[in-house]
Amino acid sequence: MLTTGPRGTKDILPGSSENWQYVEKIIRQVCRKFTYQEIRTPIFEHTELFLRGIGETTDIVEKEMYTFIDRGKRSVTLRPENTAAAVRSYLEHKMYGGPQPTKLFYIGPMFRYDRPQAGRYRQFHQFGIEAIGAPGPAIDAEIISLAVEFFYKLGLSDLKLLINSVGCPQCRPIYRAKLQEFFRDKISYLCSDCQSRFDRNPMRILDCKNETCVTHSQGAPHMVDCLCEECSRHFAGLKELLTAAGIQYALNPRLVRGLDYYTKTAFEIQYSPLGAQSAVCGGGRYDGLVAECGGQPTPGIGFAIGIERVLLALEKQDLLPTTENEIDVFVAPLGDASQAMAFQIVTELRRAGIAADMDYMNRSLKAQMKYANKYPAKYVALIGENELAEKKVMLKNMETGSQELINKAELVHMISEGMEK
Known part of the structure; x- marks a missing residue:
């Protein structure tokens, strides 16, 4: 069917696009305050970047990526997330040579072959933050603070911040062994995905949403009980900083996130009215990702926020701004002879910064x-035979109903004065 878009995609129509612009405006305002600069990476990357960066045992890589062979026989993938791409760009353009940390933000479409549902599409959009180069918990707290500030600026309430530590390569093997011991006699009850995760990455079992797996993972060991001294100190520092900033949080020892590159801090912000899929922000630290992508060992942390889900939350709380397609002047030519003068007037108005339109359909007066009323327009400039001959327009104030015959040359000035009052 050529009259419908691909499943899992959605057109953003006039009337809705203004809501996106509003959210993007808030994003840029908040990022400017926190001194994060925008990065725009390609929509597709070499597939290997995501295989190495995200992790081959993740659902994204195993089930959800849009991967194809291009005409040069190269495997490329539509980006399913943007952290790996940002890290690739960080290395390619030697951003590590500038002042550190490198603080970036992005807004753009991502692609995952997922089951479409409310606020969740196969082409979806994310606002993300990446801070690369700082090792301590202070940058973790800043990243979380930025996310909280963003939601605060939008006016959203009923939000819950969950945090956890997923350890590091030093302490995670101890936790891995404990998880395998816990799940060993439960493997047959787990879904096929989790059965394969048992050997490859048992932490991912805790992230499974299958009800049976959730039930049989109750009572599983907690990563926070296996943290090494460095990870424990880092996590304690983060909690201290969040408390100092007055940011409320809750510990969730089952929070592991769905990407293999996370280390130490993992966090999620949930909006409960969205139901089972309540997460509107997720992120964490990825201290091994830069090295995995070919750089020197470099710490990093970031988050991603699904814009569709944010808009859904704003709609539920009636927080979307009222937008009207109001214009300043509608120019109404009567007859073909008036078209040139009307077009000249519209051009002059627009060049003066005044929103203007004219009739292109040869409608009756x-x-x-x-x-013009449907727009609505503040003024209508009528051009009939008499006005055309005298180089004048009949200017009608649509609010008061009053009208005045004025010289064409005075129109821009009169409209500008009226807008200033």
Whole structure:
């Protein structure tokens, strides 16, 4: 069917696009305050970047990536997330040579072959933050603070911040062994995905949403009980900083996130009215990702926020701004002879920064006035035979109903004065 888009995609139509612009405006305002600069990476990357960066045992890599062979026989993938791409760009353009940490933000479409549902699409959009180069918990706290500030600026409430530590390569093997011991006699009850995760990455079992797996993972060991001294100190520092900033949080020892590159801090912000899929922000530290992508060992942390889900939350709380397609002047030419003068007037108005439109459908005067009302337009400039001959326009104030015959040359000045009052 050529009249419908691919499943899992959605057109952003006039009337809705203004809501996106509003959210993007808040993003840029908040990022400017926190001194994060925008990065725009390609929509597709070499597939290997995501295999190495995200992890081959993740659902994203195993089930959800849009991967294809291009005409040069190269395997490329539409980006399913943007952290690996940002790290690739960080290395390629030697951003590590500048002041550190490197603080980046992005807004753009991502692609995952997922089951479409409310606020969740196969082409979806994320706002993300990456801070690369700082090792301590202070940058973790800043990243979380930025996310909280973003939601605060939008006016969202009923949000819950969950945090956890997923350890590091030093302490995670101890936790891995404990998890395998816990799940060993439960393997047959787990879903096929979790059965394969048992050997490859048992932590991912805790992230499974299958009800049976959730039930049989109750009572599993907690990573926070296996942390090494460095990870424990880092996590304690993060909690201290969040408390100092007045940011409320809850510990969730089952929070592991769905990407293999996370180390130490993992966090999630949930909006409970969205139901089972309540997460609107997720992130964490990825101290091994830069090295995995070919760079020197470099710490990093970031988050991603699904814009569709944020808009859904704003709609539920009636927080979307009222937008009107109001214009300043509608120019109504009566007859073909008036078209050139009307177009000249519209051009002059627009060049003066005034929102203006004109009739392009050869409507009657009555139909044009009705159309101007629907916009709505503040003024209508009528051009009939007499006005055309005298180089004048009949300017009608649509709010008061008053009208005045004025010289064409005075129109821009009069409209500008009226807008200033």
